[in-house]
Amino acid sequence: MFNDSLKQLSKRLADREISSVELTTEFLKRIKQLNPQYNAFITVDDEKALAQARIADQKIATDKAIPLTGIPVAQKDIFCAKGWLTTCGSKMLSNFVSPYDACVIERFNQAGAVNIGKTNMDEFAMGSSNETSFYGPVRNPWDVAAVPGGSSGGSACAVAARMAPVATGTDTGGSIRQPAALCGISGIKPTYGTVSRYGMIAFASSLDQGGPMAKSAEDLALMLNVMTGFDARDSTSLQRETEDYMRNLEKPLSGLRIGLPKEYFAEGMSSDVEKAVEQALGEYRKLGAETLEVSLANSSLSIPVYYVLAPAEASSNLSRFDGVRYGHRAKAYENLGDMYRKSRAEGFGAEVKRRILIGTYVLSHGYYDAYYIKAQKLRRLIAEDFKRAFTHCDVIMGPTAPTVAFDIGEKSSDPIQMYLSDIYTSGASLAGLPGMSIPIGFGEKNRPVGLHIVGNYFAEARMLNVAHQYQLVTDWHQQAPDL
Amino acid sequence: MTLSVNDVKQIAELAYIKVSEDEAKATLVQLSDIFNLIETMQTVDTSQIEPMSHAQDVVQRLREDVVTESDQRELFQSVAPQIEEGLYLVPKVIE
Numbered sequence: 001m002f003n004d005s006l007k008q009l010s011k012r013l014a015d016r017e018i019s020s021v022e023l024t025t026e027f028l029k030r031i032k033q034l035n036p037q038y039n040a041f042i043t044v045d046d047e048k049a050l051a052q053a054r055i056a057d058q059k060i061a062t063d064k065a066i067p068l069t070g071i072p073v074a075q076k077d078i079f080c081a082k083g084w085l086t087t088c089g090s091k092m093l094s095n096f097v098s099p100y101d102a103c104v105i106e107r108f109n110q111a112g113a114v115n116i117g118k119t120n121m122d123e124f125a126m127g128s129s130n131e132t133s134f135y136g137p138v139r140n141p142w143d144v145a146a147v148p149g150g151s152s153g154g155s156a157c158a159v160a161a162r163m164a165p166v167a168t169g170t171d172t173g174g175s176i177r178q179p180a181a182l183c184g185i186s187g188i189k190p191t192y193g194t195v196s197r198y199g200m201i202a203f204a205s206s207l208d209q210g211g212p213m214a215k216s217a218e219d220l221a222l223m224l225n226v227m228t229g230f231d232a233r234d235s236t237s238l239q240r241e242t243e244d245y246m247r248n249l250e251k252p253l254s255g256l257r258i259g260l261p262k263e264y265f266a267e268g269m270s271s272d273v274e275k276a277v278e279q280a281l282g283e284y285r286k287l288g289a290e291t292l293e294v295s296l297a298n299s300s301l302s303i304p305v306y307y308v309l310a311p312a313e314a315s316s317n318l319s320r321f322d323g324v325r326y327g328h329r330a331k332a333y334e335n336l337g338d339m340y341r342k343s344r345a346e347g348f349g350a351e352v353k354r355r356i357l358i359g360t361y362v363l364s365h366g367y368y369d370a371y372y373i374k375a376q377k378l379r380r381l382i383a384e385d386f387k388r389a390f391t392h393c394d395v396i397m398g399p400t401a402p403t404v405a406f407d408i409g410e411k412s413s414d415p416i417q418m419y420l421s422d423i424y425t426s427g428a429s430l431a432g433l434p435g436m437s438i439p440i441g442f443g444e445k446n447r448p449v450g451l452h453i454v455g456n457y458f459a460e461a462r463m464l465n466v467a468h469q470y471q472l473v474t475d476w477h478q479q480a481p482d483l
Numbered sequence: 484m485t486l487s488v489n490d491v492k493q494i495a496e497l498a499y500i501k502v503s504e505d506e507a508k509a510t511l512v513q514l515s516d517i518f519n520l521i522e523t524m525q526t527v528d529t530s531q532i533e534p535m536s537h538a539q540d541v542v543q544r545l546r547e548d549v550v551t552e553s554d555q556r557e558l559f560q561s562v563a564p565q566i567e568e569g570l571y572l573v574p575k576v577i578e
Contacts, residue, residue: 432538
């Protein structure tokens, strides 16, 4: 049952083979058993989860169920959920019980899904290893010595360790895709503006995008059907026709043009990752796809550009944490300014402070043009590279991350090395394009490798089709660590 | 570009984050590394390029100027560090 897909779990619920209360109880038991070692969840609330499960069972009993009704969903602790502790992985919000629901949470509630718990994450989603969490690092279910990736590391771990059938994540520069790759699961960051950011604690608003994490592309499609849609409360939410992300899954891939950016394959990727990617591309050729070389000439600049723009937006967004209306307030202070300074010094961890300082600096008088505007200009060049590439191909493929999961502690004292974990994912984020990662095998130390698939704007259904067809002929996505 | 410990302290002051001397020194090393990485941006000529501030080319939506939120002050203040009679309390700022 723990390895079942969403479709299989839905069928079991519909056939009355199992109730949502029973299903939820089983997953809660598994979390109790495994979480002490893996630390994937910050908050688990049996009572709240079971209350939702009981409501779901009523819906099922009266035939009002839809695909997600009664399904436990692990929610990244960046999504505000009414009555739930919502920490964003930070001491700053370690006492914050949200008074309202994020749009994403509302949508899952309306669908009748069960919130099985709030997952651990890098503090304010700033990190690629989950080591910046105030609640301690998450461990990779494939190897407890390894990081799960980040920032949605708790969600990735929860799905990989089968503590939840599906989870939500958010992605600013790779925070869904990189942990999905490192934990051997599937994850998609949709086109910017597709999933409402209302109630999703802001990091870099022009980049942040919520998305699902699951075992397979088919499960991601079902999740996207619930998560996406216009929301007037998010000023960047796009007004579009409702899509069924399942609609293209079964289409054959013959004639699919896969673009391979020569810059990605030139250097930087470790040999075990390269081997797995080549094998996956071989499968795609067998499925009738053709591969061709494309160029993303400015891709090497995506990390520097990202580390100007994201911190700039973060320094502005995180100015709201001042110890006045919510969150941590220092115990002793001399005056208002001192209260702000101490509350923020105590409430934020080292990486968050570092990024606030970078952002403050690049936005400051005299440096704004040289850094912030310069980065925005390069952002356009990076986006135009993708635009040009998509005149030649339907999807772009490459590795999600340059290496398999690294060891806990290996990169935590070297920010630059950590930042480079997102070298292949940050470009699509800057362009606002959808990107996903699917498992394609194992590399060094038997740790998972992910394939990165980038599509054109609003091409999610096509990308899910591309991923699903691969998953029909391979079983990497069905492999689970032996726990 | 070279940063000094005083620059770090000045930035921290602007960001309202208290830093100790030791923290400022440690931060200096890391920020310098990060700015060296950022400096690689300057290798590309962008004089003819328009800045891109947003991924989607959309205009700001407007709405009617009507009340859409109900009063939830009590609920929202339930998470505040210190309140009194519906007001947020902060240290005295006017003598």
